[in-house]
Amino acid sequence: MIVPGPVLALERLRFRWPGQSHDTVAIDDLSLAAGEHLFVRGASGSGKTTLLNLLAGVHTPTSGSVRLLGTDLADLSASKRDQFRADHIGVIFQQFNLLPYLSTLENVTLSCAFSARKQQRATGGSDGGNVNAKVTARRLLEALNLGEPLHDAPVNKLSVGQQQRVAVARALIGDPEILIADEPTSALDADNRDRFMELLFREAEAQNCTLIFVSHDPQLADGFAQSIELRSPVDDLEAVS
Amino acid sequence: MNLLRIALKSARFRRTSLLLTIFTIAISVTLLLGVDKIRKESKSSLLNTVSQTDLIVGARSSPTNLLLYSVFRIGNATNNVTWDTYQDIASQDEVAWTIPISLGDSHRGFRVMGTNTDYFDFYQYGEKRSLVVGEGERFAEVYDTVLGADVANELGYSIGDQITIAHGLVSADFAEHDDKPFTVVGILDKTGTPVDRTVHVSLAGIEAIHVDWQGGGRSAVELDAEQALLLDLTPEAITAFMVGLENRAQTFRVQRAINDYSDEPMSAILPGATLAEFWRTISTVEQLLFVISGFVLIVGLLGMLTTILSTLNERRREIAVLRSIGARASHVISLILLETLLVVAAGCMAGVALLYGLLAIARPIVARRTGIDLAMTWLDPTQLSILAGVVLGAGLVALIPGIIAYRRSIQDGLALKV
Numbered sequence: 001m002i003v004p005g006p007v008l009a010l011e012r013l014r015f016r017w018p019g020q021s022h023d024t025v026a027i028d029d030l031s032l033a034a035g036e037h038l039f040v041r042g043a044s045g046s047g048k049t050t051l052l053n054l055l056a057g058v059h060t061p062t063s064g065s066v067r068l069l070g071t072d073l074a075d076l077s078a079s080k081r082d083q084f085r086a087d088h089i090g091v092i093f094q095q096f097n098l099l100p101y102l103s104t105l106e107n108v109t110l111s112c113a114f115s116a117r118k119q120q121r122a123t124g125g126s127d128g129g130n131v132n133a134k135v136t137a138r139r140l141l142e143a144l145n146l147g148e149p150l151h152d153a154p155v156n157k158l159s160v161g162q163q164q165r166v167a168v169a170r171a172l173i174g175d176p177e178i179l180i181a182d183e184p185t186s187a188l189d190a191d192n193r194d195r196f197m198e199l200l201f202r203e204a205e206a207q208n209c210t211l212i213f214v215s216h217d218p219q220l221a222d223g224f225a226q227s228i229e230l231r232s233p234v235d236d237l238e239a240v241s
Numbered sequence: 242m243n244l245l246r247i248a249l250k251s252a253r254f255r256r257t258s259l260l261l262t263i264f265t266i267a268i269s270v271t272l273l274l275g276v277d278k279i280r281k282e283s284k285s286s287l288l289n290t291v292s293q294t295d296l297i298v299g300a301r302s303s304p305t306n307l308l309l310y311s312v313f314r315i316g317n318a319t320n321n322v323t324w325d326t327y328q329d330i331a332s333q334d335e336v337a338w339t340i341p342i343s344l345g346d347s348h349r350g351f352r353v354m355g356t357n358t359d360y361f362d363f364y365q366y367g368e369k370r371s372l373v374v375g376e377g378e379r380f381a382e383v384y385d386t387v388l389g390a391d392v393a394n395e396l397g398y399s400i401g402d403q404i405t406i407a408h409g410l411v412s413a414d415f416a417e418h419d420d421k422p423f424t425v426v427g428i429l430d431k432t433g434t435p436v437d438r439t440v441h442v443s444l445a446g447i448e449a450i451h452v453d454w455q456g457g458g459r460s461a462v463e464l465d466a467e468q469a470l471l472l473d474l475t476p477e478a479i480t481a482f483m484v485g486l487e488n489r490a491q492t493f494r495v496q497r498a499i500n501d502y503s504d505e506p507m508s509a510i511l512p513g514a515t516l517a518e519f520w521r522t523i524s525t526v527e528q529l530l531f532v533i534s535g536f537v538l539i540v541g542l543l544g545m546l547t548t549i550l551s552t553l554n555e556r557r558r559e560i561a562v563l564r565s566i567g568a569r570a571s572h573v574i575s576l577i578l579l580e581t582l583l584v585v586a587a588g589c590m591a592g593v594a595l596l597y598g599l600l601a602i603a604r605p606i607v608a609r610r611t612g613i614d615l616a617m618t619w620l621d622p623t624q625l626s627i628l629a630g631v632v633l634g635a636g637l638v639a640l641i642p643g644i645i646a647y648r649r650s651i652q653d654g655l656a657l658k659v
């Protein structure tokens with residue numbers, strides 16, 4: 001899908017938890033074009049997770065706006081935002097991305113369970129069954145160096161690195177426009193981390209997908225078109241004292 | 242993959258704790274349905290003890306007492322009805338048939354009842370079922386006896402055996418009518434009523450064994466069995482009698498006439514009404530049992546709630562993952578509700594299976610001991626509504642963890658605190 005305007009546009013975005021005296025997230029202006037990747041750096045407690053929840057439409061801003069693909073999330077109801085996330089966003093967590101009671105393949109096709117759009121795009125046509133989505137999932141897994149024997153294995157048989165790649169496959173199936181990754185490499189060693197980043201970029205680019213990548217590790221910022229740094233309120237306090 | 246499949250797979254993954262919950266619910270469902278079943282069967286068994294009899298008449302007493310001694314052979318009559326009065330009422334136009342009942346003696350713990358052959362013709366129980374002399378034949382001679390099924394079975398009697406009857410209700414050597422033994426000529430088929438536990442003899446037989454007795458002991462002049470036959474063996478009194486009327490509509494009129502009978506104070510009762518009243522007095526216990534099993538069920542459901550609440554923590558991650566791929570809050574609640582309903586449905590099915598398993602085992606034992614037939618009928622509307630209530634209750638209970646999970650999923654967002 002070619003989006004005329006920016007994929008992501010933040011304007012005077014503020015988020016403050018009830019009862020707190022400072023804004024957890026404060027971003028004045030940010031705009032990302034299609035296929036442009038964003039690196040968000042911040043220490044723990046700096047509001048990274050809150051920002052991701054705002055981008056994914058789980059939280060709503062206290063003020064300002066989050067526009068994704070031209071849609072202001074604040075205009076949508078909670079369930080519409082959930083549907084928007086299901087249709088247009090893929091999410092990768094630090095760890096434990098997978099449901100332990102599903103096979104590798106089922107974890108990947110699970111994305112299609114909540115989104116008719118992803119289901120349709122994964123099957124490559126207007127009318128297609130789960131079989132086709134499975135074919136797409138297998139192709140994605142292969143592209144992420146996860147061979148056939150692993151596809152039907154229970155996910156707890158996989159290594160952490162393999163599990164993270166399955167999470168990438170799940171986030172990418174159905175061609176979402178936006179991929180949100182929350183410290184996906186934190187549990188990986190250096191070798192695995194580099195290979196993971198390489199795969200992530202390759203697949204995101206193959207799908208012309210905008211990657212929003214959150215990490216505390218500045219070394220990973222290479223290859224991102226834009227980079228922002230979140231300032232921890234703890235830093236503010238230290239600056240004051 | 243739809244939500245139901247996700248719920249099924251998720252539940253299978255946590256099957257150990259869920260199986261225990263299913264088991265708990267199964268037990269409480271079995272208990273609840275079992276108590277209901279026993280209550281109904283014992284009620285219908287009780288109400289079917291005697292049927293087609295319009296009135297039971299005895300010396301004046303409370304209806305329940307009259308019912309207890311005439312039908313259930315429990316307790317004693319306060320007084321007798323004279324033979325003349327009995328004949329007078331039996332000969333009235335409205336009366337189609339009568340069955341005289343003469344009680345007071347026993348044989349090894351079983352009551353002896355004196356009657357005549359009208360008993361075999363007119364006594365009915367259950368759904369218009371008559372007595373069947375399965376082995377042998379009805380009594381014809383003075384010293385003949387026809388045994389109820391349990392008497393013959395428990396004491397191991399067969400046709401041709403000789404038995405002696407004890408005076409009064411306790412068997413004791415000094416009070417045996419051992420000079421006048423009775424011969425077993427017939428054995429009745431099982432009825433599931435007190436008839437099974439009764440030794441039947443003719444009125445003349447009762448009279449014959451008492452001719453040389455006076456006030457509870459033998460008189461000085463002893464008459465042997467043959468000599469007794471030479472006497473007039475028409476009784477002077479009987480304990481009670483059952484009445485069948487030509488026309489049911491006259492029941493109340495005849496009842497009033499008997500209650501107002503001027504020569505002798507008597508009570509006439511409607512067996513159906515008195516049985517129902519009697520049931521009401523004893524059913525309190527079973528109602529209590531029912532209430533207790535209701536509480537057991539509540540405990541079962543609370544146990545389920547505890548299990549589900551305790552799994553919510555470990556499912557936090559699962560729910561966050563589902564939320565991240567677009568599951569709505571309503572999906573989260575549905576998932577919890579679905580799991581609960583699956584568990585409860587499985588519990589109900591297991592409970593019903595357990596119930597019928599137990600029934601199959603208990604049925605012959607209960608029938609032998611109490612004469613109550615625990616028929617293997619399919620669940621009736623009450624029991625089905627009990628099951629529906631269980632499922633509905635569980636659904637309501639599951640709203641608690643459902644809403645908690647939903648709130649948490651909003652709080653947690655996509656963050657996974659490890």
